[in-house]
Amino acid sequence: MAHEAFPVEVLTPEGLVFDEEVEMVSTRTGVGSIGIRARHQPLLGMLDPTELRLYRGESDIVRFAQGEGYVQVADGRVLLLVEEAVPPDDLDRGDLEDRLRRAEEAESSAEDDSEEQRRAQRDKRRAQAFLNIAGGG
Amino acid sequence: MSAKQADVKERISSVQNIRKITRAMEMVAAARLRRAEQRIEALRPYAAAIRRMTRQAAEAAGTEVGSLPVLKEHDKDEAVALLLITGDRGLAGAFNSQILRNGLRAATEHEREGRRVSFSAVGRRGVSSLEFRDSEVEGAYIGFTDRPAYADARNIAEDLISAYVDEKVDRVEIFYNGYVSALTQEVRHETLLPLQQATILEGSEGESEGAEESDSDPSHSALVEYEPDPGEILSRLVPDYVEISVYRALLESTASEHGARMTAMRSATENAGELIDDLTLEMNRARQAEITQEILEVVAGAEGLG
Numbered sequence: 001m002a003h004e005a006f007p008v009e010v011l012t013p014e015g016l017v018f019d020e021e022v023e024m025v026s027t028r029t030g031v032g033s034i035g036i037r038a039r040h041q042p043l044l045g046m047l048d049p050t051e052l053r054l055y056r057g058e059s060d061i062v063r064f065a066q067g068e069g070y071v072q073v074a075d076g077r078v079l080l081l082v083e084e085a086v087p088p089d090d091l092d093r094g095d096l097e098d099r100l101r102r103a104e105e106a107e108s109s110a111e112d113d114s115e116e117q118r119r120a121q122r123d124k125r126r127a128q129a130f131l132n133i134a135g136g137g
Numbered sequence: 138m139s140a141k142q143a144d145v146k147e148r149i150s151s152v153q154n155i156r157k158i159t160r161a162m163e164m165v166a167a168a169r170l171r172r173a174e175q176r177i178e179a180l181r182p183y184a185a186a187i188r189r190m191t192r193q194a195a196e197a198a199g200t201e202v203g204s205l206p207v208l209k210e211h212d213k214d215e216a217v218a219l220l221l222i223t224g225d226r227g228l229a230g231a232f233n234s235q236i237l238r239n240g241l242r243a244a245t246e247h248e249r250e251g252r253r254v255s256f257s258a259v260g261r262r263g264v265s266s267l268e269f270r271d272s273e274v275e276g277a278y279i280g281f282t283d284r285p286a287y288a289d290a291r292n293i294a295e296d297l298i299s300a301y302v303d304e305k306v307d308r309v310e311i312f313y314n315g316y317v318s319a320l321t322q323e324v325r326h327e328t329l330l331p332l333q334q335a336t337i338l339e340g341s342e343g344e345s346e347g348a349e350e351s352d353s354d355p356s357h358s359a360l361v362e363y364e365p366d367p368g369e370i371l372s373r374l375v376p377d378y379v380e381i382s383v384y385r386a387l388l389e390s391t392a393s394e395h396g397a398r399m400t401a402m403r404s405a406t407e408n409a410g411e412l413i414d415d416l417t418l419e420m421n422r423a424r425q426a427e428i429t430q431e432i433l434e435v436v437a438g439a440e441g442l443g
Contacts, residue, residue: 011186013287013384015179029364044193045364046373070190070370081186083287083380115206115302119295 004038008054008078010064010085017085018062024055025078027066036071036078043073047082049129063088065133067126091134100127139427145420149413156409162228163402169283170319170395177316177388184381191337191374197367205375207298207332211307216253218275218297218306219244220329222313222386223263224394225282232314232322232397233262239324240312241270255306259293259387275300285391290384297383298376301330313386314393320400322393329382337378 003023010018025036028050036043052066069082103123110117221240223233244254257276258264264277276296281289300306309330314322363370 011183013180013183013290013381014176016182030369031364034364042361043364044190044197044361044367044370046370068373070187070374072186072190079186081183081190083291111303114299116299119299122295 002057006038006076006078008080010052010054010080010082012082012085017064018054020054020056022054022056022062024053025071025080026053026055027071027080029071034071036073039076040073040078043071045071047071047080049126051088051129051133052080052082052085063133065091065130068122086130088133088135091130093131093134096127096131096134100124100131103127139423141423142420142427145416145423149416149420152409152412152416156406156413159402159405159409163399163406166395166399166402167319170392170399172284173388173392173395174316177385177392180381180385180388184385187374187377187381188337191371191378193361194363194367194371194374197361197363198371205372206302207330207376207379208334210331211304214252214307216255216306217247217308217310218255218257218300219247220257220259220276220293220297220309220311220383221263221267222311222390223258223260223266223282224390225261225279227262228401229394229398230401232394233260233266235324236312236314237263237266239326243310243312243326244272252308257293257297259390282387282391282394285384285387287380287384290387291380294376294380294383297330298379306330311383311386313390314397316389316392316396319396322397325386325389327382327386329379332375332378336382337375 005021005023008018008020008022008025009016023037027034027036028048029045030048031045033050034045047066047069049065049067052064054062054064056062064085065088066080066082067084069080072079072081103120107117107120107124110120219240221236223236227233240256244256247254255275256267256272257278258267258274259278260282261279264274264279267274276293278289278293297306297309301309308328311325311327311329313325315325317323
């Protein structure tokens, strides 16, 4: 059975990458995985790097590797504001492995509980999440 | 043809080749400038949406944003980091040199007031000039000034934020070529950290869009769910302003670089044209002199016979 559709925008600093009606949005907030359907209650959430899935239909799914960002649900519309939204096919495994290694090195060389360390941890989480999306290469 | 004529002819053809190159560079710069302008435009809606969310989260959190580490001024004012945004390539008039000149002047000023100065630079030109001057370059960011990505800006911003929050520096200033138009670029000197509260809550850009959204602002209507709590969302939103400021500076600098190169190459093309005109005149004169000489010889010979 088809579900009610609602408008979704995915906006990045480099422009609008998605602006269509979908039946469901699946992503991840600072609290955990979240699925948003039509008539979701107003929400402001912080997004963590994950695979963003936009369900145009049961099996018609648009996927992005999504960086950090925010989600806002208001007036029946969903706005996803993300630093990066990369089509999974555009991910470069070698580059991501490089970034992961550099982040791990930075994490271990940084002072404990410094901003530098927290930053390395964020870089690491992002590289890991994108690597998972890139799949076995 | 005399040696002189051949020589001038060769010079004309080499100037013609140079003119072809400068004209091509001018056209490439013009095309890239248009793309860079579009990227500046593309950032506006994102920046405006971040601003709206920040207002909403700040209202819900009901806290003073001033307590966040990127906004808090340090008690000491001993170390300053200067970020100079230049380009990877030259041939763009005063584009690179004016950033270096302004940055170095500010550094001298800070040192005179007893602060330690550390440099970071974007672009090969800036990095190599600083290294040439034996200045230590804390962060060198190269290879993307033609087309900076948001990830580049985030990387730079996070280096600077870490240095500021970990109290390695007490202030971060940025120098870049602000984009006014294809013909006009101006050096901008801004304080990046501590982040100015006004940057967040007032803001000049995207306000028209903000006004249109204000009546549908969800914080005034229904009960809004926050994931996680608004204070935590706010503490991530605020550092985003630093990233956005760096990204905007990178984009403006890229547009300025293409604009400056376009102008520099246009005047180079015009100069080449003038040079070709002068040389052609010189060649014609040489040829005319030779013909006159030959006629004189013929006439003299005929007179000798008669």
